[in-house]
Amino acid sequence: MRILLLALRRLAASLPTLLLILVGLFLLLQLAPGDTVDALMAQMGGGDPAMMEQLRSFYGLDAPVLVQLTRYLWRLVQLDLGFSAIYGKPVSSVILERLPVTLLLMGTSLSFAFAAGMALGVLAARRVNKWPDALISTLGLIFYATPSFWFGMMGVVVFAIKLSWLPAGGFEDIGAGHTGLARLADIAWHLVLPVTTLALIFLATYLRIMRASMLEVLTLDFVRTARAKGLSQTGVLLRHVLRNALLPGLTLIGLQAGTMLGGAVVVESVFNLPGLGRLAYESVVQRDLNTLLGIVFVSALLVILVNFIVDLLYAKLDPRIAAER
Amino acid sequence: MSLLSIEGLTVALPKGGDRPHALRDVTLELNENEILCVVGESGSGKSMTASAVMGLLPEGVLAESGRILFEGRDLLVLPEPELRKLRGARLGMVFQEPMTALNPLRTIGSQIAEMFRVHTQLSAHERDARVLALLEQVRIPDPAAAAKAFPHELSGGQRQRAMIAMALALEPKLLICDEPTTALDVTTQAQILELIRDLQRRTGTAVLFITHDFGVVADIADRVAVMRHGEVVEQGPAAEVLNHPRHPYTRALVAAVPPLTPPAAQPLGGETVLRIEHLTKTYRKAGLFGRNRRVTHAVRDVTLSLPRGGTLGIVGESGSGKSTLARCLVRLLDPEAGSIHIDGQDRLALTKTELRRDARRIQMVFQDPYASLNPRRKVGELVAQGPMVHGTPRAEAMAQARELFELVGLDPRGLDRFPHEFSGGQRQRIGLARALAMKPEVLVADEPVSALDVSVQAQVLKLLAELRTRLGLSMVFITHDLRVAAQLCDRIAVMRQGEVVEEGATAEIFANPRHEYTRALFAAVPGQGWTPPVAFGAEEMA
Numbered sequence: 001m002r003i004l005l006l007a008l009r010r011l012a013a014s015l016p017t018l019l020l021i022l023v024g025l026f027l028l029l030q031l032a033p034g035d036t037v038d039a040l041m042a043q044m045g046g047g048d049p050a051m052m053e054q055l056r057s058f059y060g061l062d063a064p065v066l067v068q069l070t071r072y073l074w075r076l077v078q079l080d081l082g083f084s085a086i087y088g089k090p091v092s093s094v095i096l097e098r099l100p101v102t103l104l105l106m107g108t109s110l111s112f113a114f115a116a117g118m119a120l121g122v123l124a125a126r127r128v129n130k131w132p133d134a135l136i137s138t139l140g141l142i143f144y145a146t147p148s149f150w151f152g153m154m155g156v157v158v159f160a161i162k163l164s165w166l167p168a169g170g171f172e173d174i175g176a177g178h179t180g181l182a183r184l185a186d187i188a189w190h191l192v193l194p195v196t197t198l199a200l201i202f203l204a205t206y207l208r209i210m211r212a213s214m215l216e217v218l219t220l221d222f223v224r225t226a227r228a229k230g231l232s233q234t235g236v237l238l239r240h241v242l243r244n245a246l247l248p249g250l251t252l253i254g255l256q257a258g259t260m261l262g263g264a265v266v267v268e269s270v271f272n273l274p275g276l277g278r279l280a281y282e283s284v285v286q287r288d289l290n291t292l293l294g295i296v297f298v299s300a301l302l303v304i305l306v307n308f309i310v311d312l313l314y315a316k317l318d319p320r321i322a323a324e325r
Numbered sequence: 326m327s328l329l330s331i332e333g334l335t336v337a338l339p340k341g342g343d344r345p346h347a348l349r350d351v352t353l354e355l356n357e358n359e360i361l362c363v364v365g366e367s368g369s370g371k372s373m374t375a376s377a378v379m380g381l382l383p384e385g386v387l388a389e390s391g392r393i394l395f396e397g398r399d400l401l402v403l404p405e406p407e408l409r410k411l412r413g414a415r416l417g418m419v420f421q422e423p424m425t426a427l428n429p430l431r432t433i434g435s436q437i438a439e440m441f442r443v444h445t446q447l448s449a450h451e452r453d454a455r456v457l458a459l460l461e462q463v464r465i466p467d468p469a470a471a472a473k474a475f476p477h478e479l480s481g482g483q484r485q486r487a488m489i490a491m492a493l494a495l496e497p498k499l500l501i502c503d504e505p506t507t508a509l510d511v512t513t514q515a516q517i518l519e520l521i522r523d524l525q526r527r528t529g530t531a532v533l534f535i536t537h538d539f540g541v542v543a544d545i546a547d548r549v550a551v552m553r554h555g556e557v558v559e560q561g562p563a564a565e566v567l568n569h570p571r572h573p574y575t576r577a578l579v580a581a582v583p584p585l586t587p588p589a590a591q592p593l594g595g596e597t598v599l600r601i602e603h604l605t606k607t608y609r610k611a612g613l614f615g616r617n618r619r620v621t622h623a624v625r626d627v628t629l630s631l632p633r634g635g636t637l638g639i640v641g642e643s644g645s646g647k648s649t650l651a652r653c654l655v656r657l658l659d660p661e662a663g664s665i666h667i668d669g670q671d672r673l674a675l676t677k678t679e680l681r682r683d684a685r686r687i688q689m690v691f692q693d694p695y696a697s698l699n700p701r702r703k704v705g706e707l708v709a710q711g712p713m714v715h716g717t718p719r720a721e722a723m724a725q726a727r728e729l730f731e732l733v734g735l736d737p738r739g740l741d742r743f744p745h746e747f748s749g750g751q752r753q754r755i756g757l758a759r760a761l762a763m764k765p766e767v768l769v770a771d772e773p774v775s776a777l778d779v780s781v782q783a784q785v786l787k788l789l790a791e792l793r794t795r796l797g798l799s800m801v802f803i804t805h806d807l808r809v810a811a812q813l814c815d816r817i818a819v820m821r822q823g824e825v826v827e828e829g830a831t832a833e834i835f836a837n838p839r840h841e842y843t844r845a846l847f848a849a850v851p852g853q854g855w856t857p858p859v860a861f862g863a864e865e866m867a
Contacts, residue, residue, distance in 0.1 A: 221425035228379055229491070230413035230443050239439070240428050319475040320429060 006315070007308055014307075018300050022076070025296055026069050029289055035061055036085045039286040043086075059085055072293065081297065082290035086283075091294040094279070099298065101171055101275035104187075105267070106260055108195045110253065113202035118249060120203075121210025122242070128215060136207065144204035148263055152197040152270035159193060166193050169272035194271045198263050202256060206249055213245040220244075243317060250314055257306035261299050328531045329355040329378065329499055334391035336370075336377055336555075347373045347386060348555045355499070360525060360532040362542045362563070364578070365552035366778040371535045374552070375501045377401075378533070379418055380408045395499065414444045417492035417530075421504040423484035427476040433460075433487045434472030440494035459490040463520060482513035486520065493524060500525070501533045506541065510642040511805065515849035518545055537779060539582045540808070540852025543567055551575045568858050580859040581783035583808040585850065587831045591794075593815060598799045599631040599654075599687075599767050604663035606649055606823075623649040624660065625823040631767065631816075636793060636800040638814030638831065640807060640846070646823035647803045651771045654801060655689045656680055667767060685715065688765035692772040694752035698744040704755050705740030711763045722762075729758040734788060750781035754788065761792070769801045774809060780865070786813055787862055807850050811835060812861065819843045 037055045041047045056062045060071060075082055081091040124136040160168035167190050172178070178186045217223065218241060226240045265277035272278075276295055283292040315321045336348040348370045355361045365371045376382050378393055380400060393400040395416070400408065420426040428436060437459060438452040447455065453472075460468035463486040476484055485505060492500055502521065506514035522545050525532050536542060542549055542563065549567065550560035551574065559572040570576045606624040623646045631637045641647045652658040654665060656672060665672040667686050675683065691697035698707060708729060709722035717725070727737040733754040744752060753773055760768055770789070774782040790813060792798055804810050810817055811831060818828040819842065827840040838844045847853075 221420060221422060222428040224381060225418075225420060225426045225488075225491075226428070226439075227381055228412055228416075228418040229440055230409045230411070231439070232409060235443070240431075243430050244428070318430060320477050 007311055010308065010311060011304065014300075014304050018297070018304075019073075021296060021300060022073070022293060023069065025293060026072065026289070027065070029287070029292065030065055032287065034287055036287050036289065037061060039288070040085060043286075055085075059083075072290075076297070081294040084288055084291045086286045086288045086291070091290050094291055095276065095294050095298055098274055098276045098279045101273055102261075102264055102268070102277060105191065105194055105198065105264055105273065105275060106257075108191065109198040109202065110257075110260060112195060113199040114206055114249065114253065116199070117203045117206025118210045118246070121207045121249075122214055122237070122245075124207070124211045125214035125218070126237075128211075133211075137211070140204040140207040143200045144208075146201075148197055148201050149266050149270050151200060152193070152267055155193045155197055156270070169270075171273050194267050194273060197270070198260070198267045201263060202260065205252060205256070209249050209252055210245060213248045214241060217241050217245045247314065247318060250310055250317070254307040254310035257303045258299075261302065327354045327356045328396065329353075329533070330392075330394045331374070331378070332392045332394065334374075334377060334393060335389045336373060336382065337387055337389045339385040344554070346389075346555050348377065351391070351552075351555070351557055353550055353557065353560070355531050355533055357498070357531050358525075358529045359547045360522070360534055360545050362534045362536060362546035362549045363552055364536060364539065364542055364549060366537060366578075366780060368554070369552040370555035371552050372503055373555070375418070375503050375533065375535055378499075378501060379412060379416060380405075410444070413440055413497075414495045415498050416501065417495070417497035417499070418501045419485070419488050419492045419503065419505045422508045423481060423488050424476060424508075426488060427484060429476055431475070432472065433474055433476065433479065437472075437487065437491045437494055440491060444495055455494070456490075459494055460487070462493075462524070463487070463490040465490075480513075481509050482516060485509060485513075485517055489517070489520065489524070493528070493530070496528060497530060499531050499533065501535070503535045504537070505534075507537070511807075511849040511851075512642065512845060514541075514851065518851065521545065538851060539567070539579060539779070539857070540850065540855070543852035543855035551578065567855055570858070573864070576859050576864050577780060579857045580862060580864045581779040582852075582857045582861070583783070583786070583806075583812040584857055584861055585808055585811055585835070585853065587811040587814075587835050590815060590830065590832055593632045593635045596633045597630045598633040598668060599637075599801070600664075600666040601627060601629045601654070602664045602666075603628055604650070604653060604660050604665065606646075606653055606658060606660040622646075622823045624653060627663070627820075627823075627825050629818055629825065629828065631799055631801060633799055634793070634797050635815040636802050636813055638810040638817040639801065639803045639820060640805065640810050640817055641820035642805060642846075644822070645820040647805075647820050648771055649823075650820070651689065651769050651801065651803050654767075654769050655687050657689075682715075684711075685763040685765055687767045687769060688760035688763050690753070690756050690760050690768065690770040690773045693776055694749050694756055695776075697756055698752060698759075700744050702743070703741055704744055704747070707744075708740075708755065708759045708762050711759065715763075725762060726758070729761055732761070732792070733758045734784075748781075749777050750785060753777060753781075753785055757785075757788070757792075761796070765798075767799050767801065769803070771803045772805065773802075775804065775806065782809070783862055784865070789813060807846060819846065 036059060037052050040055065041052060060068060063071070072082065081095070084091050084094050087094045120136050120140070124133040127133045156168045159166045170190055172183065172187045172190055176186065223236060223240055226236045231239065261277070264275060265281055267273070268275040268277040269281060276299070280292060280295045283295065331351055331353040334348055334351040335346055338345060338347050351370070351374060353361065353374070363371045363374060373382070377388060378395070378400065382388070388401050395411070427433070434453070434456050437456045441447045441452045441455060456472050457468050460471050465471045465483055465486050471479065471483065471487065479487065505521070506517050509517060518541065521532065524530070534545065546563040548561065549563050551558050551566065551572065553574050559566060559570065559575045566575065567579070570579050604624055604627045608621040608623055627650060629637065639647045639650060649658060653660045660673065670686070698704070705723060705726050708726040709719070712722040712725060713719055723740070726740060730737040730740060735751060735754050735758070739747070744755070747755065774785050777785060786809065789800070793800060802810070802814055814831050816829065817831050817834050818825045819840065820826070821842050827834065827838065827843045834843065838847055
């Protein structure tokens with residue numbers, strides 16, 4: 001009950017942030033030259049000014065900025081994300097089409113980065129200042145320092161072009177017409193490279209956090225108590241150290257959810273995946289304000305949701321949290 | 326044959342430390358059914374001895390020579406798996422800080438049950454039953470609830486009881502207690518000591534008890550070993566060592582224990598320098614929709630006065646509000662009701678600016694000499710900073726700092742050093758010099774000696790007493806230690822839960838405590854039956 005209340009409070013606290021982001025973005029995009037109608041006309045290869053005026057008033061783009069903003073926010077309150085002029089359908093359905101791809105990419109990358117980062121961090125901490133630690137830490141630093149697009153492109157060059165082990169891009173083989181399990185395998189096959197690319201960057205952060213917090217927890221008194229009880233080294237690690245050391249990493253998931261969405265834009269572009277990130281990129285190019293705002297709204301909701309889940313998990317893992325607040 | 330015998334144990338520290346050996350040629354014997362107290366100051370190697378017996382020496386620290394014979398087997402050459410079977414089962418250990426020594430994420434019950442899980446084949450059901458029985462044995466109120474509780478949900482004393490239950494779970498032959506009561510309040514300490522002694526008598530367990538407190542030694546030891554710089558300087562039966570200490574170091578340690586009888590009262594004028602009236606400070610914790618809202622009455626309607634040149638001791642346990650009171654006095658905190666007058670000036674009526682300008686009237690010395698000095702500034706600057714802020718030219722302020730250093734017994738050449746280059750006692754002297762640089766009329770000292778070793782504590786107390794007579798300083802002295810209060814204070818106020826339950830002249834209160842809480846505090850002071858054979862401060866460390 002207490003946890004739910006805490007979560008609700010978190011939710012309420014994030015609403016002003018959300019509003020601020022939306023308003024800020026709306027105003028920012030007004031500064032960019034050209035609007036949806038310009039982009040539409042460019043696609044059609046030009047048109048007469050009278051028709052452009054007509055389209056503008058049809059989409060409500062001729063009203064003053066503040067009026068447009070108020071209209072948009074009013075619609076948003078009614079959970080209506082508006083209509084995309086470029087795609088010719090409601091923004092919500094455009095986003096819903098693309099959302100699963102991004103969710104799949106993000107979810108798998110995050111899980112992979114978290115799991116592998118934690119495991120490597122534990123390994124490094126157990127062999128601290130010996131060669132496995134040095135190797136793992138150096139690799140982590142390299143992953144962290146390398147830009148993701150470079151990673152992606154090198155992956156494509158090596159594994160797709162030179163070795164032809166993996167597909168170079170796309171979400172699935174549309175022509176093959178796979179169904180059921182075969183389709184699942186096909187998608188997984190296509191996602192190996194993108195997921196690895198996105199995960200490697202974040203893995204490094206988890207690795208470092210886990211290593212540091214393991215080393216810290218190992219010096220705490222209760223670890224000595226556990227050893228004084230006669231637990232083996234592995235027993236101490238599994239039963240006492242791990243859960244305590246996991247907490248900072250968990251906090252990081254919440255913090256990184258937003259960053260990961262940003263990373264997805266790059267990775268989706270490199271691997272030509274029809275996800276939310278690429279949609280955002282295209283919307284900016286085409287001045288599709290409604291779609292872009294919709295994406296920001298959905299992304300913000302996603303981040304809030306992830307943080308919400310992290311909070312719940314945290315309270316579950318750490319009994320002190322629920323008591324303190 | 327004795328249960329545990331340590332023979333010629335030498336433990337090397339990693340290279341580059343401040344000394345080559347943590348322990349040198351340590352020889353100790355512990356028989357069954359006996360409590361051996363190992364006494365020493367910080368750095369004496371007493372905790373290292375315990376770690377060596379448990380086979381839990383820190384990484385890089387190795388036993389170089391000697392033997393640790395436990396039931397006839399040398400623990401130093403025993404392979405790790407064998408040693409693991411002994412740890413917990415035959416060798417139990419209780420640590421100093423019961424909050425950090427327990428895993429914060431697991432229930433008390435599961436942590437105690439782990440002993441059975443590791444060393445026995447008991448079923449989960451049997452384990453739970455044993456845990457409950459153990460918690461009952463250590464007299465935790467409501468054992469069933471305590472087993473389900475997490476460490477942060479118990480009080481310090483209850484946590485230490487749980488630790489003891491855990492250590493005794495498998496009825497070890499040897500129980501090692503590493504300062505088990507140091508982090509606890511006096512009344513709790515008395516209960517825990519009684520518990521340990523009681524359980525020891527019933528089970529016949531041998532106890533290796535590590536402490537720095539001679540009062541505790543007097544209460545529970547059968548035999549005593551005194552350690553210094555990694556060596557045992559004296560050992561023998563408790564009565565012998567306590568009442569006829571032979572080694573100069575032991576004598577100095579004993580002389581550093583403040584006796585419980587206050588010295589003759591010094592004559593004080595009738596003039597009042599500090600008057601506190603109906604002071605009240607409440608902490609409020611707001612909760613959403615009124616849930617979890619907490620109101621703590623930290624200081625409740627306190628009225629006290631301090632005669633000029635006198636020392637007012639404020640005595641109480643943790644959470645009694647004594648530190649909050651001190652902070653209100655220097656207005657680090659703003660009380661919501663009452664008044665504080667220094668020399669007739671209403672301190673609470675001052676604005677922030679006026680308060681800063683008039684800061685010199687009242688100054689404070691803090692408890693932790695490590696945390697209260699800015700590590701990035703030279704100590705001379707730290708001392709001179711106060712006067713300089715108030716307009717004293719730099720050269721003059723530095724000259725004053727030099728004088729103050731001499732006054733508090735420090736070498737003035739140290740002015741150019743940084744705080745970390747000084748020991749704890751020296752830092753507390755610096756803190757004192759810093760406060761005195763402002764030439765305050767009232768000095769508030771918040772537990773200024775409780776973070777220090779006994780011998781250093783005695784020196785700082787002596788210094789405070791000297792300064793008081795030389796400078797005519799009026800002091801509010803906050804302490805939890807009745808022995809310290811007895812030696813330094815002219816008047817004593819006993820606080821509990823924010824209220825002053827009793828106030829009066831020190832000699833009077835010590836001779837005839839009226840309030841039941843005061844009496845409980847006195848009853849809990851360790852080592853009451855023992856009068857140190859060497860007069861307080863008569864002999865000092867070489």
